[in-house]
Amino acid sequence: MINRILIIVIALEVVLFLIFLFNFATGAPRSSQKELTPSPSPAISEIELTGWFAAWDQNLAESSLPKVMQKFHTFSPMLYRVMSDGSLGRHNIRNRNTMIMFARKYNIPLAPVITDEGDSGRINKLLNDPNTQEKFIQDLINEAIGENFMGWSIDIEQLNSQDKQAFSRFVKNMSLELHKNNLKLFIIVFARKEKETYDPSIAHDYGTIGEYADQVQLMTYNFNNDSTDPGGQAPLEWYREVLTYATKTIPKEKILVGLSTHGYDWGAEVVGLTYPEVVEIIKQKKLNPTYNVTQSSQMVSYQDTDGQRHSLWFEDAKTIYEKMKIAMSEFGINKFAFWRISAEDPKVWDIVPNN
DSSP: OHHHHHHHHHHHHHHHHHHHHHHHHHOOOOOOOOSSSOOOOSOOTTOEEEEEEOGGGHHHHHHHHHHHGGGOSEEEEEEEEEOTTSOEEEOOOTTHHHHHHHHHHTTOOBOOEEEOTTOHHHHHHHHHOHHHHHHHHHHHHHHHHHHTOSEEEEEOOOOOGGGHHHHHHHHHHHHHHHHHTTOEEEEEEEOOOSSOOOHHHHTSOHHHHHHHOSEEEEEOOOSSOTTSOSOOSSOHHHHHHHHHHHHHHSOGGGEEEEEEOOEEEESSSEEEEOHHHHHHHHHHHTOOOEEETTTTEEEEEEEOTTSOEEEEEEOOHHHHHHHHHHHHHHHOOOEEEEEOTTSSOGGGGGTSOOO
8 A cells, every 4th residue: 555655656746747847848837917017027136226216206206215225236316417517516306315315224325317407508518628527527526425425327418429529538537536536437328329320329439438437328218209200119129239239339247228117198299108197098098008019118099088199108017028138138238227216117126126
């Protein structure tokens, strides 16, 4: 009797082992899900995430940051700006100290974002006036040391192709001085291809920036926007071209891929929408979005109460996860940021493990 039981147990174990091998090899079983946003695959344990937080989302900081701060390896809130005279200044943010406090609580290094306020005049002065630039860089050092920042994220977009040499020189000058003080320099750049036609993108010389910056943060989104026809934020053909060029010109370990969390609604006007705003429209109008494979985007069309046709394209956990997997599996890049925190599909956090 004992021998018979033993034989049965062994046989069952063999069967279970064979089932395990079959499932492992085929990926079975796979369930189909009909949620608005399918649950993403398990968290990608090896990624490093930077938290980008916009100044105009300050009212959401106190509610959203405690939920996600532990996901970040670096926190880069938009706290500073280039002033009209080319000097360093702070954004007027009510809960600035609260955002910094959350980062301190979880021991997340801070590298605040500095913006150009959409003004090319102040950037021209900063790039081309040696005295203004020297003072700006010294202010970066003093402020970072005084506030115990790890460094800075520079987001200067008011450029044209003629600024390429001056901007590259500025990056080099910042890098040399910040590094003397053990501070990091992150540069946020436009996504670009090898043969680029968008003039501001040409001003960002990937090769030089990649040489001197500690990290080059690609704005890998906004291919379709309020000035274009409807479509996804980062169509996969374009996305792959951008990452191909980036990995040719920048050391791979320095590349961070920035991914959009928002979308656009093309109607009589084009309106940018956060994921919660998209969900509200979908629920109100009882819409059924579909996934566009080539655009790597969710989309849906509808008609408003005035009879105006709309084309709504947006990102969710599925589309973001897909682009992260491409960056990792095809290009060996594991650093990411979401633009922007508080605009995202909540399920995106299921992808990202705690730091």
